[in-house]
Amino acid sequence: MYCIILCRYTYIPTLEFLERNANPLPLHQEVRKFVASFVSFAYVYVWHGVMLDVLVWAALNFLGITFERVGSYIRRLCDSVWVSSMTLYLFVQLDR
Secondary structure, three states: OHHHHHHHHHHHHHHHHHHHOOOOOOOOHHHHHHHHHHHHHHHHHHHOOOOHHHHHHHHHHHHHHHHHHHHHHHHHHHHHHHHHHHHHHHHHHHHO
């Protein structure tokens, strides 16, 4: 339930705000997600009290999600490069 509220009232509105106001400097979708995650964890930090243990918890969770997103992005890039290179290789082999 808490995750639904957090997504509905902080994460998604931040994404929409960044998308609507991207006229002067359009941001990549992954950068917008990164900023929205940061805003969400900053909100959690302030909501639960500005204390060191909450800061450490929020920072570690944010870093974990950031590493997961970066890894996912890299994997999608590698998969697309691998698929295109394999497709090219197969077409070259079929032409022979």
